[in-house]
Amino acid sequence: MLAVAGCHARAQYVPRSTQDSGALALVREHWPSFRVRLEERAGSLPAFVRDELESFITCGDFEHGFLVAQCQRCGDSLRVPFACKSRGICPSCMGRRMAETAALLVEHRLPAVPWRQWVLSFPGPLAVRLGYDRALLGRVCQRFASRVMQTLRRLTKRTHGLASSAALHPGVLIVVQRFRNDLGLFVHLHALVNDGCFDASDPNEPRFRPIAGLADAHLVHTLQRVHADFAALEPDHDDDGDDEVDAAIAACVQLALPLRPATPSPPESAPASPLLVTAVGMQLHAAVTVDGRDRSRLERLCRYLLRPPFALDTVQRTADGQIRVHFKKPTRSGASYAQMTPDTFLPSSTRSSAPPPLIASPG
Numbered sequence: 125m126l127a128v129a130g131c132h133a134r135a136q137y138v139p140r141s142t143q144d145s146g147a148l149a150l151v152r153e154h155w156p157s158f159r160v161r162l163e164e165r166a167g168s169l170p171a172f173v174r175d176e177l178e179s180f181i182t183c184g185d186f187e188h189g190f191l192v193a194q195c196q197r198c199g200d201s202l203r204v205p206f207a208c209k210s211r212g213i214c215p216s217c218m219g220r221r222m223a224e225t226a227a228l229l230v231e232h233r234l235p236a237v238p239w240r241q242w243v244l245s246f247p248g249p250l251a252v253r254l255g256y257d258r259a260l261l262g263r264v265c266q267r268f269a270s271r272v273m274q275t276l277r278r279l280t281k282r283t284h285g286l287a288s289s290a291a292l293h294p295g296v297l298i299v300v301q302r303f304r305n306d307l308g309l310f311v312h313l314h315a316l317v318n319d320g321c322f323d324a325s326d327p328n329e330p331r332f333r334p335i336a337g338l339a340d341a342h343l344v345h346t347l348q349r350v351h352a353d354f355a356a357l358e359p360d361h362d363d364d365g366d367d368e369v370d371a372a373i374a375a376c377v378q379l380a381l382p383l384r385p386a387t388p389s390p391p392e393s394a395p396a397s398p399l400l401v402t403a404v405g406m407q408l409h410a411a412v413t414v415d416g417r418d419r420s421r422l423e424r425l426c427r428y429l430l431r432p433p434f435a436l437d438t439v440q441r442t443a444d445g446q447i448r449v450h451f452k453k454p455t456r457s458g459a460s461y462a463q464m465t466p467d468t469f470l471p472s473s474t475r476s477s478a479p480p481p482l483i484a485s486p487g
Contacts, residue, residue: 142184142207142216147439150447150466151213151473152181158470169474176477179208183216212302212477218432226426229297230419237332238319239422241412241429244268244350245312247405254311255302255475260357265313267353269296271346272317279335279342280321292321292333299429305451306462307433307472314429319413343401343408351404433476439469 142148155177162169182188184205194201210217246254254261273296277289286292297316304310320334399411414422438450447469450461464472 142214142436145215145436145439146441147215147434148180148183150439150441150469151177154466154470155181158467173474173477176210176212177473180210180214183208183210183214213433213473215432215434215436219435222427222430222432225430226423229426230423234416234422236416238334239414239416240317240319240410241425242272242315242317243312243409244315245310245407251311252309255309261300263357264354265298265300268313268350269298269315271349271353272296272315275342275346276317276321276335279338280333283336284333291323291325293324294318294321303433303476305455307449307476309475316425316429338399338410340399340401343399343410344403347401347403347406347408351406
């Protein structure tokens with residue numbers, strides 16, 4: 125029993141009810157038979173995927189253990205069930221980690237300077253491979269961060285008319301996201317970047333120098349450098365995406381394809397989005413900015429980077445047995461949810477699982 129010193133008799137603690145969520149009910153009902161069918165077809169899933177799903181089933185279940193907290197002042201007690209601490213599928217545990225990490229970053233890590241979000245996405249086969257090749261993903265994150273920092277140093281030097289960029293130091297936080305709205309595997313990198321550089325010419329009094337004039341050409345150049353780095357990392361790779369992916373994982377990818385909603389193309393008449401470029405098979409977006417003095421908005425952006433694949437109340441079963449995954453907001457085509465069968469939802473859920481670490485801070 126844990127003794128709690130404070131007394132909050134007038135407040136009511138309402139824990140998240142993970143056991144009542146539609147996603148957990150689906151996994152609990154269909155996981156045993158799905159696992160047997162998958163093992164017959166392609167072998168066993170990696171241990172970290174099995175552990176994620178089986179732990180998710182027991183998350184928040186009092187039968188699997190709980191903690192009793194008691195107030196030393198009034199004697200009131202509260203039972204809190206153990207959590208699964210999932211890093212890939214549980215919306216309750218991932219939501220708590222999202223909130224805690226975003227608060228830590230804003231309160232203790234991120235300075236009150238301008239910030240910009242850079243989002244790098246990859247072609248389909250490479251996105252699948254990066255989902256399960258941790259070593260390659262780590263190198264790609266490192267090279268992406270390095271190229272973004274080089275772009276910032278050059279722009280800062282030009283903006284402020286400096287003789288050298290040697291004393292300029294940008295900051296980059298990279299978060300790896302693995303999913304689309306419809307739970308399809310889509311590895312892409314979100315980088316939270318200082319919109320400028322810290323000038324350490326005077327080590328006793330460093331100053332922040334913001335950039336001006338970031339344009340599409342700078343993003344294209346950054347993509348070209350990242351692409352060249354990847355070619356140097358993998359000179360003999362044919363980029364078919366499947367040669368180094370676990371057989372059971374590859375089977376899950378294929379099982380989830382038939383009912384995956386197609387991504388609509390924007391109308392031809394739609395105006396071009398600023399700071400959104402596609403080159404060498406990759407896409408880079410850098411139009412979202414935040415004034416670091418607005419801590420609430422900065423925390424919301426951090427939460428967006430760290431969000432789980434879906435929320436507790438977004439997965440619902442329809443009367444005909446289909447599964448709907450509701451989106452936070454409609455897509456450009458007007459779709460507000462993705463619809464699939466339980467046999468599609470399960471393989472989609474397995475692809476959200478990944479071994480840690482998921483966050484890298486190169487600068």
